[in-house]
Amino acid sequence: MNYQGTGRKHRWATVPLACASLCMGATAAHAQSSVMLGGFLDEGVATYRDSGGARLYQMQDSAIFPTKLFFRGSEDMGGGLRANFSLDSMISLSTGGLDPQSRGAMFENSSWVGLSQTGIGSFRLGRQNDFAFDYYLLGGIDPATGIAGGMLNFRTGSFGADLLGVSGPAQIAGAVAGGPFAPITTNGQITGLGAINWDRVGGKRMSNAIKVVSEEYAGLSVGVMYSLGGTAGDFNNGAGKSAAINFRNGETRAAVVYTEQNYAPVNNGHSGIATLLAGARTRYAHFTVSGMYSEARNTHTGAKIYALAGGIGYDFSPAWNLGGAYTYENGNALLKNVVINQAALQLTYALSRRTSVYAAGVYQRTNGAYVAEIGNIVASGNIQSVFQLGMMHRF
Template sequence: MKMKAVCTAAGMLFACHAFAQSNVTISGLIDGGVSYVSNEGGGRTLKFDDGIAVPNLLIFSGKEDLGGATRAVFELTNQFELGTGTFMPGQSLFSRTAYVGLDDDRLGRLTLGNQYDFMVDSLFFGFNDAALAAAGVYDFRNGPFAKLALPGNPTGAFDWDRMAGERITNSVKYQSASFNGFSAGAMYGFGGVAGSIGASNASSFGLNYVNGAFGANAAYTLVKTATTSAQDSVRNWGVGSHYRLGTVTLTGLFTTVRNNLNGAGIWQVEAGTAWQINPFLSLSGAYSYMKGNAVVDDNHAHQLTAMLQYFLSKRTSVYVATVYQRANEGANAQINDVMVASSSASQFIGRVGVLTHF
């Protein structure tokens, strides 16, 4: 009994010492609301939908000061469905992100685990995607492109340019410090295939520039499916920029995808704006044009998005959002996160929701 008490006391002392040297944060995002879809498989739908303007996330993050401007860092992120409490994606606890690493003011940041690639880090978190302010997941890229047939994709083209938070598992990631506004990053995901170093691996790169109100970014990601061949892979790349002019932010984005398994490819261009009308009210909108190659029947689509947001506090807001997609004749429109395509060339969503962060 005495030894148990000594061990318990020693454990408490160690825990207190570790906590004194560390900074651990619990944070998150929650979004819920009601959406009207004009045509989902031929019928109208009124439904509860969540994780739209922002994903539902529970985040455990922390850092420990190691001295000399160096810190140990970690992050564990759980994504969940608000309506059911179910874990997602992958139905596991920390499948959104899970990593540990070192961060140095001069040398940069090195992390290991399940992490966002640079299509997300450079282009989306670089503030170049209008979806950040306008309708969230509904504004990410999808459309009449089911024949893109991305491996493991729920619609074949859901979030085809990876901007909604796609990750590379079993990865090592390096992000440089900023030098005169420039920074860069690279990551490698190990395939874990016995007998082959290159099979099922992944790589991603990012280049960033920030100068006051202006920023520009570029990114490239290649994910192999089962072999070492570049012909057995999916490739994305994109460029984007933003400019803040007082209370107005302008964004521009160009992204592409090529599924080398079947030769299907799509490109898109998007222009967006976000206006902070006053401390309590913001208005944002976006226009995008998507165009596929012959493998996806040369289909194309126009998409318009708008969102009006009223802030009840610094953490909580209510909003109204609309999305409209128009595809070419003979194609079926499909707004992102609507898992059943329209039976016609058009699809509309109207949504009322509330979101908070903590």
């Protein structure tokens, strides 16, 4: 295997819903203005196995939900107008440092300031996640983070170089800094790119971004976002855009999200990866059901992959929850017609409103076009599994 860096009535199988309320607002006790420190911690011990007989035991950060530390601020200026800001850091509990995804940036996870007006909506400026993260991860539509397996159960694969359209050691190494995927290393040499989180649900930030979201009307809201490329005389170079339609009614949520981000390795920064997501979740009695379709397409080469995912969760009691999820991925000829089947199971026990323990397992099998990959760990064959015992806490 190759390492690449990496109240009890509030059940923790749907922890994104609970965390979303924590992440998006200040407490009622500070109605005029406030600055809040908060975060989410997820750490455990994981065991990876593959069809080649290899095993790996390691501490695993952010297996279910991203571990982060954030500062939120809000000032009430009267008449329903508020000024807001957010500064988020992805951290590693295993090392105490910044998460490798942050690439050394203190507030890589988000850093924005904006205004919101009651009855109209919000306006933000800065580095931000697109709507896939907002509605599918925080909103819990994704069967992975909403039902079972968490971030270990994201749509993933070892086909990142082909999806990005780069080949050969030099191009692949150059794409590590300017692209969205982590490197695959063999004997210390970069030989490929992993494509974990290729549909952006786990968070792919846009720098220099303008984001506008409407207020909800009859449960519906819309949002648009644009990321300025920042290249003088070349407006489209490195630019990005995202748009979404979101619906919410009680326990039912649905969203359609389209995002397009240009990357330096693709057509010299003038093309990139376009993603489309459509999905919904609902709750009936003790059951929670969710399903989604997602796809990613290279806007220059035409390389494309899509996924269908679904999950069912059941509350045995206010504290105990069991969830299962299944994902099917299929790539076109430029991705060697790859087929991936992935299944996840998660048992969660809520010790309190903020603290939970869990056992989660994910199994992946490919058709052999590419080796299996889970959680930025690349297998030596087409089958891989991971089992993790862990603990989550929010504050």
